[in-house]
Structure formats: C-alpha cells, structure tokens
Amino acid sequence: MAKVYVVTSGKGGVGKTTITANIGCALASKGEKVCLIDADIGLKNLDITLGLENRIVHTILDVVNKKVAASEALVRHKQLKGLFLLAASQIATKEMLSPEDMKRIVGELYGKFDYILIDSPAGIERGFRNAIASAEKAIVVTTPELPAITDADRVIGLLENAGMVEENIRLIINRFKPQMVKRGDMLTKEDIQENLSIDLLGIIPDSEDVIVATNKGIPVVLNGNQGHGIARVFENIALRIKGELISVEKDLQTEAGKGIIEFFKKLFSRN
C-alpha cells in the first residue's frame, strides 16, 4: 500500500514542482515504485520538469471523466522504470476536479505503488482542497522569506483543520542561503521552525544546478550529480521519507567547501 504525500506551500514559486520531481526520482532510484500526480490543473508543470511533456496521452481529466482508468493514464519515466506520472490537463480548470474525484483516483493507484506524491497548486482554494483530499502526509515547502513562511503557516493550519495530525506534516526550506544567514540577513532554520512548529524534512540550499537541470528536462537528481551537491540533499530527503535518521545539518554540509571550489572554477574558467 502506498504512502500518500501532498507537496504544498500556499505561496507560488517556492519550488513545489521541482521538489516533487526530485524526491520522486530519488525514491525511484532507490528501488521504490513511485507515482507523481500533478494536481495543478490548468497550469501543469510537473511533466516539463521531468522532461515528459511529449509523452502525455491522457491526463487526470480523462480519468475524472472516466474515459480511461488511472493506471492507463500514467506515463513511465524514461530513465527510471519505477517512476510514473499522472499529468494534469492544461485545458481544464481546478473546478472540474473535486476532492472526491481525487480520492477515487488515488484509491485506484493505492495498491500499485510504494509512494504517491501529489504536487499541489499554489493557493488555498479548490486546487489545494483537491490535492490534500486523499493525502495522509504533507510536505510543506517554504523559502526563507516572510511571505512564503506566513503562507506556509496558513497552509499548516488548514491541513490540521482538514484532520491531518502535526506529526504527519513536515517542512522543507528551499533556496536557503547559508552565506546570508552568516551575514545576519536571512532567517535561520531555527527561526523558521520555531514559528511553524513542525518537523524539518530537509533544507535545500539555493543552487543554479536546479535551473540547469530544469532547462534540460532532467531532474537534478538524475543530471549526472548523483551523490553530490544539491542532488545529495534530495537523496537525504528521500531517505528521511523512507524512515532513515539523517541529520538535516547534512543538507547544509553539501554546500560547505563549495565556496573554495567555486573560487577555483571561476579562476580557471575561460568565460
């Protein structure tokens, strides 16, 4: 039976889709059978992040309208045989899907996967309600800025109101800049955690590698970076999801020493 997670944030543009894609890839590369569901109807992006945009035949709307079964609408990832995507429709609106529809779809896939990750749209309206309807656990994503943190706080409240217990809601801080924290110009992970009062699942340092990987349609975890830098952080998060106890400090260690490497890279760069 699958463990069903929703990846949500409240605020848009904090990296939900990139995080969903990379955690999915990291779990699948560790031998887990993973299904990613894009619940961002009308503004789909998960297929693009995974480089699967040209392979989509059926979308979640076809499943809602009972044209195909959920398993028939899935697209298998090119490199990872255990990773599947249920794509969102671009021509539909969030109102065409209901929380009951989402429960039915997840129910159909529940027995076939180890993990189901639902990529929630931004906001706290219908799309969010759909995304959380069938989730047992939530990953709340924020960046270290006030608007994103306060929106994350609102979302945590709504998840709790929907019946999710605090232990099942975990936080990822994305685009963290240790150098700014050192300068006293960015909130620390302790500041954020203290105010949101939920467990930390990971800290993802700001990285240009993510943009380069997205440009190629290859999640950073698969872009030749396995075991290093930012890919290592996603691998740590996947292992924590699987129940391994890995300190979140390890996420920041991937950045330690990068300064000197970058310095020499720039020094010998031809550009």
Added chain:
Amino acid sequence: MFFGFFRRKKKDRGSRKEAKDRLQAIVAGRRHSVPVREVIPAEVFKNSEQDVVKQIKSYVAERFMVNEENVRVQFEEHNGYVVIITNVVFH
C-alpha cells in the same frame, strides 16, 4: 564623526532580527479557524445544502437545456464560509 560613521554602519547590518520579530507578530494566532458548524447547526446546514443543490440543479438544467445529471453541484466548507461549485457538462 569618524567613529559615528562606523557605528551607523554596524546598526544597519543584518535584517534577520527585524524579519524574526515581524514573523512572530504575523504568525501569532493565525491558525485559528471558525468552522461553519459553529455558526449554523449541523442539521440546518445539511438540510439547506440538499435544498440548494436541488434548486441549482433544476435551474441550471433548465437554463442550459441539459439533463439534471449533467449538472454537478458541490458544497465546500472553508474556514468560516461555504463555497458552492457548479459544473455543467454539455457532452
């Protein structure tokens, strides 16, 4: 004046403290929500929901000349308010 210049610079450094204070002020009490059932008794809410769904279905089906089965009406209870969503399927 020379020393005053450096003192001012030091005072301006680091916006973390300000961000932390603002965050605490914003977050305090923010998660409180008002379930609709605190405003309307559950029984009244349920009966009203059924009546409203029936009336919307009938009205929309007539106006758009479709069968009532093609009109989906859903009630959602959000933080202290109710959202009614209607979908009309033509095919």
